[in-house]
Amino acid sequence: MPEDHSQSLLELLINVSREVATALDLRTVLQRLLYAAMQHVGGERSSIIVMDDSGKPVDATIVYGKQFHEHTTQQLRDTVERGLAGWVVKYRKSALVPDTSKDQRWLRRADDSVDQSGAKSAICVPLLARDRLVGVLTLVHSVPNAFNEQHLELMQAIADQASVAVLNARLYTESQRTARVMTALAEAAAAINASLEMPDVWRRVLNQTMQALQVETVALALIDTVSNDLVFHAAAGHNSGTIPGRHIVKGQGLAGQVVSSERGLVIPAVKKGPHYSEADSFGAIEMRAVAIAPIQSQGKVIGVLMAINPISGAFDPDALLVMTGLGSLAGTTIQNAQFLDRLQKAHQRYRELFEDSVDPIVITDWEGKILEVNRQAVVLSGYSSEALHAMSIDLLHEVKWNKTGSKFETLRHSAGCSYESVLRQQNEVERPVEVHAHRVEFEETDSVQWILRDITERKELDALRDDMIAMIYHDLRSPLGNIVSSLELMDGMLPPDETLRTMLNIARNSTGRIQRLINSLLDINRLEAGQPIVDQHAIDPLLLIREALKDVDPSAASRHHTVENKALGVLPLIWVDVDMIHRVFINLLENAIRYTPTNGQIEIGAQTNSGASVKFWVRDNGPGISATDRDRIFEKFIRLRGKNNPSGIGVGLAFCKLAVQGHGGQIWVESELGKGTTFWVTLPVAQKMATGQLKRQTGRLIMKEDRTP
Numbered sequence: 001m002p003e004d005h006s007q008s009l010l011e012l013l014i015n016v017s018r019e020v021a022t023a024l025d026l027r028t029v030l031q032r033l034l035y036a037a038m039q040h041v042g043g044e045r046s047s048i049i050v051m052d053d054s055g056k057p058v059d060a061t062i063v064y065g066k067q068f069h070e071h072t073t074q075q076l077r078d079t080v081e082r083g084l085a086g087w088v089v090k091y092r093k094s095a096l097v098p099d100t101s102k103d104q105r106w107l108r109r110a111d112d113s114v115d116q117s118g119a120k121s122a123i124c125v126p127l128l129a130r131d132r133l134v135g136v137l138t139l140v141h142s143v144p145n146a147f148n149e150q151h152l153e154l155m156q157a158i159a160d161q162a163s164v165a166v167l168n169a170r171l172y173t174e175s176q177r178t179a180r181v182m183t184a185l186a187e188a189a190a191a192i193n194a195s196l197e198m199p200d201v202w203r204r205v206l207n208q209t210m211q212a213l214q215v216e217t218v219a220l221a222l223i224d225t226v227s228n229d230l231v232f233h234a235a236a237g238h239n240s241g242t243i244p245g246r247h248i249v250k251g252q253g254l255a256g257q258v259v260s261s262e263r264g265l266v267i268p269a270v271k272k273g274p275h276y277s278e279a280d281s282f283g284a285i286e287m288r289a290v291a292i293a294p295i296q297s298q299g300k301v302i303g304v305l306m307a308i309n310p311i312s313g314a315f316d317p318d319a320l321l322v323m324t325g326l327g328s329l330a331g332t333t334i335q336n337a338q339f340l341d342r343l344q345k346a347h348q349r350y351r352e353l354f355e356d357s358v359d360p361i362v363i364t365d366w367e368g369k370i371l372e373v374n375r376q377a378v379v380l381s382g383y384s385s386e387a388l389h390a391m392s393i394d395l396l397h398e399v400k401w402n403k404t405g406s407k408f409e410t411l412r413h414s415a416g417c418s419y420e421s422v423l424r425q426q427n428e429v430e431r432p433v434e435v436h437a438h439r440v441e442f443e444e445t446d447s448v449q450w451i452l453r454d455i456t457e458r459k460e461l462d463a464l465r466d467d468m469i470a471m472i473y474h475d476l477r478s479p480l481g482n483i484v485s486s487l488e489l490m491d492g493m494l495p496p497d498e499t500l501r502t503m504l505n506i507a508r509n510s511t512g513r514i515q516r517l518i519n520s521l522l523d524i525n526r527l528e529a530g531q532p533i534v535d536q537h538a539i540d541p542l543l544l545i546r547e548a549l550k551d552v553d554p555s556a557a558s559r560h561h562t563v564e565n566k567a568l569g570v571l572p573l574i575w576v577d578v579d580m581i582h583r584v585f586i587n588l589l590e591n592a593i594r595y596t597p598t599n600g601q602i603e604i605g606a607q608t609n610s611g612a613s614v615k616f617w618v619r620d621n622g623p624g625i626s627a628t629d630r631d632r633i634f635e636k637f638i639r640l641r642g643k644n645n646p647s648g649i650g651v652g653l654a655f656c657k658l659a660v661q662g663h664g665g666q667i668w669v670e671s672e673l674g675k676g677t678t679f680w681v682t683l684p685v686a687q688k689m690a691t692g693q694l695k696r697q698t699g700r701l702i703m704k705e706d707r708t709p
Contacts, residue, residue: 029300030061031068033162038063041123041154042146043139048127049085050135050170059169061384062253068609083107085136094125096152099144101575110313121146123155126696130162134170137162174639201337205305205318205330210237212322213315215307217285219243220330221255222295222303230304238309239284253279256303264293264299264327281705282308291315293323297331304332308581347443360423361563362450363442366408368392368399371447380454393450397423397433404437411439414602423452455678466525474516483512511556516583520655521536523580524636527658531581536663538573538686541606541614546587549604555590561597563589566605567616574614575686580659587652588618596622596676609682613665619678625671633669656681 018310034046057080061068080086088095100106101119121144127135137159141147198629202220207604210216217237221230221628228250235243248255256279257652258264267366270280270287280287294304305327307319331391360377364370373388381388381396393399403417404696410417416438422430436451487508494500527533545567556563574581585604592602601621625633636654671677 003426011247025169025173027061029162029165030059031063033158034061034063035164035185035347036162037137037139037155037158039153040158042142043123046139048135048137048166049080050166051089051133053132053169056088059511060175065640067274070128072075079107080136082298085138087124088124089133089240092126092128094156096123096147096149097124098147101144106241117142119144123147124157124269126151126167127159127163129167132167134163136169140494152446159506159556161248162465184345198334198337198341199234199597201330201333203236204237205326205333206234209305209307209326211324212326213291213307213319215291216309217243217282218308219282219306220295220303221246221558222334223259223301229428230259238280242283248279252312253277254290255279255306258292258294258304259301262296264291264320264324266323268314268429279580285309287317289313289366290321293327294420295327295331295334297335302331303312303336310393350442354551357451360452361660362388362452363440363449364393364448366412366446366448368394368408370396371445372442377452380425380431380452381423387426388551393448395424395436397421397450400435410449411437420455424453432456476514480511480514480518484508484515509551512551513677517651519579520583520587524651524658527662533577533659533662535579536575537578538575539578539581541574541683542567543614544578544582544585544668545604545606545616546572547582548589551586552589552593555593556602557594558599559593561593561596561598561600563593563603564601565602566603567607569607571606571608571614573684573686576663576683577659581663581683584656584681587618587656588681591652591679592620592677593621596620603623611685613682613684616681616683624673624675625669625677626673630669634667679697 030050031050034048037043038046045062045064047060051055052058080257081090084095084097084103084105086105088252089628095105097103098121099119100108100122100524106122121141122138124138126133128136134614137155139147139151139155178532202562205220206218208214215237217240218234219232219235219240221232223229224247230248230250232246235241250256252258254265254267254270264290269290270290280290285308290309291307291435293689294301295305307315307323310316310319330434354372355374357374357376361379362370362377363372370388370393373385377388378385383391388396398421399422400417400419405412416638418434418436419434419570421435423433425431427612432455434453434455436453438449440447440449442449489502490504494504545649547567547580549563549565552563589604591601596602602619604616604618606614606616634653634657636651657667660681667679667681669677669679
């Protein structure tokens with residue numbers, strides 16, 4: 001190489017180095033590099049495409065003469081994928097094209113036609129810095145064969161000299177962009193999280209979006225949980241007044257596309273894009289460019305954030321990154337605001353329920369000090385609210401420490417407890433209450449809630465029932481005994497008249513039913529008081545069943561029921577109070593007869609149950625019992641409600657349960673509405689009973705059979 005050529009090349013490299021080394025801004029470095037290439041090599045236009053580390057174009061500058069031209073993302077993509085620059089990127093080699101019309105590597109555009117700019121010559125060289133491809137430099141001359149190998153050498157020298165400067169400028173620009181994004185997001189986070197009131201959160205999100213992206217209009221939409229449509233809740237900026245309340249059907253428009261893909265997008269020219277639809281029309285707003293980001297919370301898209309029409313005419317390259325960050329911030333804050341809103345509403349509902357409850361409610365701390373009371377607690381206790389706040393719960397009512405724990409530890413570790421107690425009123429009168437205590441969070445404080453339900457009327461009713469039972473037993477039993485004795489005497493005195501005998505049998509059956517009811521009421525009181533069953537004997541269960549069937553036969557016949565005895569085999573003797581269990585079977589059979597519509601099917605049966613007990617059942621094909629009623633039919637004075645249900649005082653099944661359990665057995669019900677009901681009973685087998693005792697008991701039953709008409 002001649003000395004003057006080397007000298008010129010050295011001066012060129014020094015000049016280029018000086019031009020690009022004095023700036024760090026990427027655009028400035030690119031512009032200076034292009035001017036230097038055109039000045040020292042020639043050509044009418046030049047371009048440089050900057051690549052990131054993954055080989056994707058991130059920026060570009062195009063110069064026509066002395067004018068800079070805008071480019072689109074699509075132009076860059078086409079050039080890198082299908083043009084001369086793409087070949088250079090792929091092979092990392094320089095390219096000299098004397099005539100662009102004859103080289104397949106040249107991407108022909110509309111202005112390359114013969115009647116316009118026609119054929120050209122071009123040079124394209126890679127920018128390599130530390131073996132990293134940082135860009136592609138292209139120089140174009142309007143005349144074919146204007147460039148030669150020497151020009152290519154100059155271009156390669158310029159590229160080699162400027163590559164490191166371009167890389168440094170790109171990294172600097174990326175760091176500046178990252179810093180701007182982080183600053184914008186940090187400022188946005190501080191502003192957005194300053195409030196958790198929902199309307200204020202929306203306003204702050206929109207203000208930060210408008211400020212960060214410098215756009216004319218911003219809008220925020222959330223997904224409706226029922227319809228899954230996007231519903232715009234807030235908007236700000238130019239012509240934004242008509243946006244709130246607007247719906248976008250699920251999956252429609254650009255916003256629907258963002259929700260479906262869970263990825264944001266930037267559309268630089270909305271109406272020219274392939275996805276534009278009527279769903280993207282916002283009334284008076286002429287949407288030229290839009291950036292949309294998903295609002296996400298806990299990995300789920302809950303809405304979208306839209307920025308419309310940048311004031312500068314185009315979005316910055318980092319617009320989508322900023323929007324995505326704002327969407328994430330907005331999602332977290334909006335969800336927190338929603339949680340707070342729901343929590344406040346829940347607290348408000350609890351407070352309203354607390355105040356409006358028909359039962360007195362008291363809230364205490366874990367030391368028993370009263371923190372809060374509702375109106376009913378003031379009314380029932382007679383104390384003022386201030387006086388109650390100065391008391392502890394054990395002064396207000398008699399705490400059952402065996403239920404709550406001496407330091408309320410039972411309430412801390414269980415679902416709560418219930419018991420009956422007395423409330424000490426201000427006038428020193430004690431009122432019976434049913435107490436329900438359990439752990440609650442009240443006004444964000446871990447507390448104990450005490451519901452003190454006034455049961456004065458229930459206690460008075462229980463006392464009235466007890467008085468009634470006592471009256472029935474004491475005042476009716478003796479006269480009834482006289483009636484029974486009189487009927488027995490009449491049995492031997494009446495002439496053999498069929499009509500008189502029928503009337504006598506009716507009277508005897510009726511008095512028998514009254515006797516069984518009185519005895520059952522008496523047994524209920526004894527068993528509830530915990531008295532043991534002592535009059536037990538060994539008895540054949542088949543004999544008990546036949547006796548019960550004989551007693552209920554008139555009732556079954558009057559309703560045209562078919563009653564079938566399924567207990568026909570050999571069963572072990574059972575150890576029971578014979579009269580009491582006899583009444584249990586009659587109660588179960590009469591229950592089936594009363595509740596089964598006429599012409600029904602009823603059966604009673606028995607079988608050995610694991611050797612230690614005998615299992616009995618009474619089954620009907622009646623209307624069945626609901627699950628709710630099955631849980632309560634064994635309670636005292638409980639009767640099934642319904643216009644077709646027979647009347648009664650509701651003690652039959654309560655007696656059955658107490659009697660069976662008093663014998664160490666079990667009783668339960670299985671039923672399904674419309675498919676009938678089955679009552680099951682287990683009773684213990686007699687063990688090593690004396691033969692004489694068995695005979696005497698059997699004899700008494702036979703005598704009773706003989707007396708029964």
